Amino acid sequence: MINIPIALDAMGGDFAPESIIQGADFALSSLMYSYNYKVHFSIYGQEDKVMPILSKYKKLEESSTFIHVEDVVLASDKPSFAIRHRKQSSMTCAIEDVKKGIVSGAISSGNTGALMAISRFILGTLPNIDRPAIATTMPSMGKDFVLLDLGANVECNADSLFQFAIMGNAFAKTVLNRKNPKVALLNVGHEETKGTDTIREAFSLLKKIESGINFCGYVEANDILKGDVDVVVVDGFSGNVMLKMMESLAENIFALLKESINYSLATKFAGLLLKFQLKEKFYRFNPKFHNGAMLLGLNGVIVKSHGNADSIAFANAIKVAANAIYNNINVKIAGELNVIE
Amino acid sequence: MINIPIALDAMGGDFAPESIIQGADFALSSLMYSYNYKVHFSIYGQEDKVMPILSKYKKLEESSTFIHVEDVVLASDKPSFAIRHRKQSSMTCAIEDVKKGIVSGAISSGNTGALMAISRFILGTLPNIDRPAIATTMPSMGKDFVLLDLGANVECNADSLFQFAIMGNAFAKTVLNRKNPKVALLNVGHEETKGTDTIREAFSLLKKIESGINFCGYVEANDILKGDVDVVVVDGFSGNVMLKMMESLAENIFALLKESINYSLATKFAGLLLKFQLKEKFYRFNPKFHNGAMLLGLNGVIVKSHGNADSIAFANAIKVAANAIYNNINVKIAGELNVIE
Numbered sequence: 001m002i003n004i005p006i007a008l009d010a011m012g013g014d015f016a017p018e019s020i021i022q023g024a025d026f027a028l029s030s031l032m033y034s035y036n037y038k039v040h041f042s043i044y045g046q047e048d049k050v051m052p053i054l055s056k057y058k059k060l061e062e063s064s065t066f067i068h069v070e071d072v073v074l075a076s077d078k079p080s081f082a083i084r085h086r087k088q089s090s091m092t093c094a095i096e097d098v099k100k101g102i103v104s105g106a107i108s109s110g111n112t113g114a115l116m117a118i119s120r121f122i123l124g125t126l127p128n129i130d131r132p133a134i135a136t137t138m139p140s141m142g143k144d145f146v147l148l149d150l151g152a153n154v155e156c157n158a159d160s161l162f163q164f165a166i167m168g169n170a171f172a173k174t175v176l177n178r179k180n181p182k183v184a185l186l187n188v189g190h191e192e193t194k195g196t197d198t199i200r201e202a203f204s205l206l207k208k209i210e211s212g213i214n215f216c217g218y219v220e221a222n223d224i225l226k227g228d229v230d231v232v233v234v235d236g237f238s239g240n241v242m243l244k245m246m247e248s249l250a251e252n253i254f255a256l257l258k259e260s261i262n263y264s265l266a267t268k269f270a271g272l273l274l275k276f277q278l279k280e281k282f283y284r285f286n287p288k289f290h291n292g293a294m295l296l297g298l299n300g301v302i303v304k305s306h307g308n309a310d311s312i313a314f315a316n317a318i319k320v321a322a323n324a325i326y327n328n329i330n331v332k333i334a335g336e337l338n339v340i341e
Numbered sequence: 342m343i344n345i346p347i348a349l350d351a352m353g354g355d356f357a358p359e360s361i362i363q364g365a366d367f368a369l370s371s372l373m374y375s376y377n378y379k380v381h382f383s384i385y386g387q388e389d390k391v392m393p394i395l396s397k398y399k400k401l402e403e404s405s406t407f408i409h410v411e412d413v414v415l416a417s418d419k420p421s422f423a424i425r426h427r428k429q430s431s432m433t434c435a436i437e438d439v440k441k442g443i444v445s446g447a448i449s450s451g452n453t454g455a456l457m458a459i460s461r462f463i464l465g466t467l468p469n470i471d472r473p474a475i476a477t478t479m480p481s482m483g484k485d486f487v488l489l490d491l492g493a494n495v496e497c498n499a500d501s502l503f504q505f506a507i508m509g510n511a512f513a514k515t516v517l518n519r520k521n522p523k524v525a526l527l528n529v530g531h532e533e534t535k536g537t538d539t540i541r542e543a544f545s546l547l548k549k550i551e552s553g554i555n556f557c558g559y560v561e562a563n564d565i566l567k568g569d570v571d572v573v574v575v576d577g578f579s580g581n582v583m584l585k586m587m588e589s590l591a592e593n594i595f596a597l598l599k600e601s602i603n604y605s606l607a608t609k610f611a612g613l614l615l616k617f618q619l620k621e622k623f624y625r626f627n628p629k630f631h632n633g634a635m636l637l638g639l640n641g642v643i644v645k646s647h648g649n650a651d652s653i654a655f656a657n658a659i660k661v662a663a664n665a666i667y668n669n670i671n672v673k674i675a676g677e678l679n680v681i682e
Binding site for chain 1: 482492495496527529535536537538561562563564565566575577578579581582583584585586587588589590591593594597598600601602604607608610611612613614615618619621622623626
């Protein structure tokens with residue numbers, strides 16, 4: 001059985017290092033139990049903070065490698081500052097070991113801007129990729145879909161959108177195991193005349209591809225959740241806005257639903273009667289099961305876990321990284337770009 | 342008591358002319374009962390389609406003016422086609438009468454692109470406004486907020502965003518009756534360095550204004566629903582994407598909730614127990630009560646009602662138009678731009 005070595009930044013995120021250690025343990029013990037591969041973790045962190053927790057998880061402690069680091073990237077660090085002054089941080093050391101080939105990928109719940117900047121600085125981009133993008137899976141009424149870019153590129157030209165489509169296609173194939181994913185450009189209408197010049201130009205570029213990608217034209221935001229499309233390509237500004245609004249609207253509606261149920265004894269009883277149905281219907285909307293955004297287009301697998309990820313959410317990010325590595329996502333991206341160029 | 346004459350396009354939208362006539366009747370009889378003004382409707386439509394319905398609403402029929410027209414703007418009409426070839430349509434005739442001053446504003450549930458194009462062609466824009474924007478009110482966890490642009494301008498420069506802020510401010514003051522509305526630019530972060538050059542430039546322009554507007558900087562999409570901000574300014578592409586995603590996500594979540602409740606006798610009983618709480622909590626999220634987007638920046642009050650608006654929703658659009666007219670929204674916009682220039 002193949003063994004995949006993955007680096008974990010134990011110091012990033014709101015609940016570090018607990019959530020990272022617990023998440024790694026959970027991933028080892030149950031989440032990836034039935035997979036075709038094993039994972040081996042290299043855990044990067046400050047000894048006095050990580051070891052007291054790691055020592056509680058004997059199986060994880062024995063099967064993983066702990067690497068002590070002196071420094072930590074802070075949430076407030078500017079990317080340029082982090083590149084220059086956080087060379088001994090858990091984040092930077094983890095990425096360095098991806099570069100060296102000691103591990104096959106790295107996961108961090110830390111500062112997104114710094115993670116992107118350091119990764120790009122150390123690993124570089126794949127051939128024919130100008131700008132990396134951030135991609136994640138999202139739930140819909142049907143199957144999950146891939147959304148990118150989520151904010152790495154607030155301004156995009158047509159070439160960038162084109163490359164995002166290629167990368168999103170590879171992400172859907174490897175991480176979501178889709179055979180012939182439907183790839184669409186997000187636009188304000190279905191007609192070819194709609195949108196900006198940039199989007200129309202990206203549309204023409206994608207239309208020209210003859211094989212390897214199942215490009216299905218434009219999708220409107222109100223049609224995404226029908227679940228017909230596997231990959232939604234958008235500039236990082238609109239993608240970021242849409243993602244944040246989706247998360248916050250769902251959160252607020254569920255909070256109001258909870259308030260309604262907690263109102264009185266009668267409504268609490270109603271909540272009990274509805275519990276199983278609500279769980280079944282809304283299970284797949286839980287953001288925990290969609291945690292793990294990939295920094296696509298880098299010369300290495302780097303996964304960003306949400307800053308507020310708990311252990312279950314972090315374990316999901318591990319799954320994203322492991323699937324991407326096991327299925328050779330970057331070879332697929334490079335191969336498809338090669339065919340096209 | 343002041344009497345406000347408003348033109349209604351009886352032929353636009355999925356449920357025309359029923360929803361328009363019923364909506365007008367509802368607005369007359371109950372919705373605006375307590376207002377400081379009266380409205381008088383001029384109803385534009387094809388006699389054979391409108392009169393059989395209008396004749397059922399005696400009070401409305403007696404108090405309003407019916408204007409027969411030969412033609413209708415279709416949902417499939419391109420804006421340029423509608424300008425050239427739909428001169429005898431209900432939409433065009435209604436807007437013409439705004440221009441002539443016969444009515445103070447017009448409302449249509451028809452083709453948005455055509456409505457914007459014809460309005461702009463006939464009415465022109467206000468002094469110092471380059472491009473009109475579409476604005477609507479949206480619910481949040483706190484108070485409602487104004488969102489613009491919703492898609493009239495898929496690409497915006499800093500001047501446009503600046504003008505949207507001024508117009509949104511006037512909309513919040515007149516339609517939502519806010520005293521000193523907090524106006525924010527939508528961005529991917531709070532820091533001054535975030536976002537595109539265009540957004541940062543608009544930020545500087547707005548920072549310079551010394552009075553008349555309460556500009557509070559950037560807002561992120563996940564903070565909008567907290568309800569701290571009264572006006573959210575964004576380019577028409579991202580605004581359109583965000584609006585459509587909000588509407589569709591809320592719709593889908595409520596559909597799943599309904600499915601859960603309809604699952605069995607026990608869950609239906611639970612639904613009954615929860616009914617009042619759910620109604621109270623989710624009341625303000627009903628899109629009907631937010632129907633009526635204003636085409637801001639035109640030399641006249643034009644309100645777009647949703648294509649699928651029913652009578653209650655259409656009555657809400659009438660309220661938006663009447664409030665905007667009664668409170669002289671365009672005088673306020675022109676005045677504020679004058680002070681600034």
